[in-house]
Amino acid sequence: xxxxxxxxxxxxxxxxxxxxxxxxxxxxxxxxxxxxxxxxxxxxxxxxxxxxxxxxxxxxxxxxxxxxxxxxxxxxxxxxxxxxxxxxxxxxxxxxxxxxxxxxxxxxxxxxxxxxxxxxxxxxxxxxxxxxxxxxxxxxxxxxxxxxxxxxxxxxx
Amino acid sequence: xxxxxxxxxxxxxxxxxxxxxxxxxxxxxxxxxxxxxxxxxxxxxxxxxxxxxxxxxxxxxxxxxxxxxxxxxxxxxxxxxxxxxxxxxxxxxxxxxxxxxxxxxxxxxxxxxxxxxxxxxxxxxxxxxxxxxxxxxxxxxxxxxxxxxxxxxxxxx
Numbered sequence: 001x002x003x004x005x006x007x008x009x010x011x012x013x014x015x016x017x018x019x020x021x022x023x024x025x026x027x028x029x030x031x032x033x034x035x036x037x038x039x040x041x042x043x044x045x046x047x048x049x050x051x052x053x054x055x056x057x058x059x060x061x062x063x064x065x066x067x068x069x070x071x072x073x074x075x076x077x078x079x080x081x082x083x084x085x086x087x088x089x090x091x092x093x094x095x096x097x098x099x100x101x102x103x104x105x106x107x108x109x110x111x112x113x114x115x116x117x118x119x120x121x122x123x124x125x126x127x128x129x130x131x132x133x134x135x136x137x138x139x140x141x142x143x144x145x146x147x148x149x150x151x152x153x154x155x156x157x
Numbered sequence: 158x159x160x161x162x163x164x165x166x167x168x169x170x171x172x173x174x175x176x177x178x179x180x181x182x183x184x185x186x187x188x189x190x191x192x193x194x195x196x197x198x199x200x201x202x203x204x205x206x207x208x209x210x211x212x213x214x215x216x217x218x219x220x221x222x223x224x225x226x227x228x229x230x231x232x233x234x235x236x237x238x239x240x241x242x243x244x245x246x247x248x249x250x251x252x253x254x255x256x257x258x259x260x261x262x263x264x265x266x267x268x269x270x271x272x273x274x275x276x277x278x279x280x281x282x283x284x285x286x287x288x289x290x291x292x293x294x295x296x297x298x299x300x301x302x303x304x305x306x307x308x309x310x311x312x313x314x
Contacts, residue, residue, distance in 0.1 A: 053221060054230040054254035055212070064210060073211040088277055089253050092246025092270070097211035110284070113249070117282050118275070120245055125274050127267070 002137045005038045006103045009081040010138045012043075013105075016058065017083045017145050020045040027145040030059035030082035032066035032075065035100055041078060042066030058082060059090045063097050075099045083142040085112035085135070091120035095128050102133040105142035159294045162195045163260045166238040167295045169200075170262075173215065174240045174302050177202040184302040187215035187239035189223035189232065192257055198235060199223030215239060216247045220254050232256045240299040242269035242292070248277035252285050259290040262299035 002010075009031045016029025025046045032042040044061025048054065059082040067073050079101040086094060086104065091113035094102060102121060104114065113120045114133060120126070121133050159167075166188045173186025182203045189199040201218025205211065216239040224230050236258040243251060243261065248270035251259060259278060261271065270277045271290060277283070278290050 048230055052228055052230050053224050054232075055217070055221060055250055056230075060212070064212065067210050071209055073205055073209050073213075075211075087249060087253065088270075088283070089246055089249025092244060092249050093212055096244065096246050113245075117280075123274075126245070 002103055002134050005033070005035075006079065006081060006134065006137060008038075009033055009040075009079075010083070010103065010105060013058075013081050013083050014138065014141055014145065016043060016045040017142065020047070020058070021145065021149050023047075023050055025049055027149050028058040028082065028084045030057075030062040030080065032062045032078050032080050032099075035077055035079045041069045041075075055089065057087065057090050058084075059086055060093055063093055063099065067097065073097060079103060081137075083138075084108055084146070085114050085116060087111040088113040088118065088120060091118075094121060094130065095126050098128045099130055102130050103137050104133070104135055105137055106139045106146065107135065159260055159291050162190070162192075163236065163238055163291065163294060165195075166190055166197075166236075167240070167260065167262060170215075170238050170240050171295065171298055171302070173200060173202040174299065177204070177215070178302060178306050180204075180207055182206055184306050185215040185239065185241045187219040187237065189219045189235050189237050189256075192234055192236045198226045198232075212246065214244065214247050215241075216243055217250055220250055220256065224254065230254060236260060238294075240295075241265055241303070242271050242273060244268040245270040245275065245277060248275075251278060251287065252283050255285045257288055259287050260294050261290070261292055262294055263296045263303065264292065 017027035042065030199222030
């Protein structure tokens with residue numbers, strides 16, 4: 001179940017997604033926070049086109065920054081909140097970084113690796129699984145941002 | 158089938174893996190080169206413990222550096238050579254970066270996402286698949302480095 005902190009963080013993640021759109025990036029935003037205290041350790045918005053990097057996804061950046069902030073590659077006591085379902089690369093990073101909880105908004109039927117195309121966060125063969133993942137938190141708001149962005153791309157040719 | 162270039166690059170990647178071991182990192186090395194010319198665009202060795210970052214895998218670093226070198230997130234005309242089968246995170250990055258060819262050495266029965274645990278590079282639902290992947294090139298040399306490393310860890314307690 002999402003907590004009040006999750007909801008507050010998702011509202012901020014949606015702002016980060018809007019920021020991405022303002023930079024002509026697919027609007028996705030993400031935050032990593034300490035589950036117990038709500039301390040924000042890392043934030044990210046999608047930067048693939050501007051950074052010209054295939055890994056510059058919102059949740060990837062948020063996780064890398066959180067690891068920098070605490071000086072450790074393990075995030076067991078943290079929650080990742082992201083507006084869109086993670087892709088295989090980001091789900092793999094969540095496993096590698098041992099992220100404790102994951103909350104996402106809209107599902108991604110084309111590349112989602114948590115529930116849609118595959119279930120990387122609940123695969124018992126991998127050496128870590130989050131204790132919990134929550135899907136669909138403010139999913140309509142996230143999906144609406146994505147829809148508006150892609151409609152804008154089509155009309156601007 | 159591996160080309161002579163693949164073999165030459167794997168010999169260099171094994172050197173990068175030995176360098177990782179000398180820094181007390183799990184010995185894995187990787188190179189990205191232009192398939193047609195053999196120009197090396199990026200190299201990497203495993204740096205997870207020293208960098209304190211969950212994404213500091215050899216092939217991840219090699220791909221990120223190759224994208225920096227060419228100023229593009231697409232590596233369609235490149236080959237990745239890596240001494241160990243990529244994990245889900247790195248296989249996801251290979252898909253996202255549209256890497257043209259992938260050559261790896263030893264298989265990873267615990268986390269390999271190319272042939273062992275899952276087959277991310279041949280999944281028709283994802284939006285990219287390498288035109289070719291080659292497994293097992295100099296696999297014994299790679300496996301021996303890993304075995305020696307973990308034996309050393311156990312005996313050093």
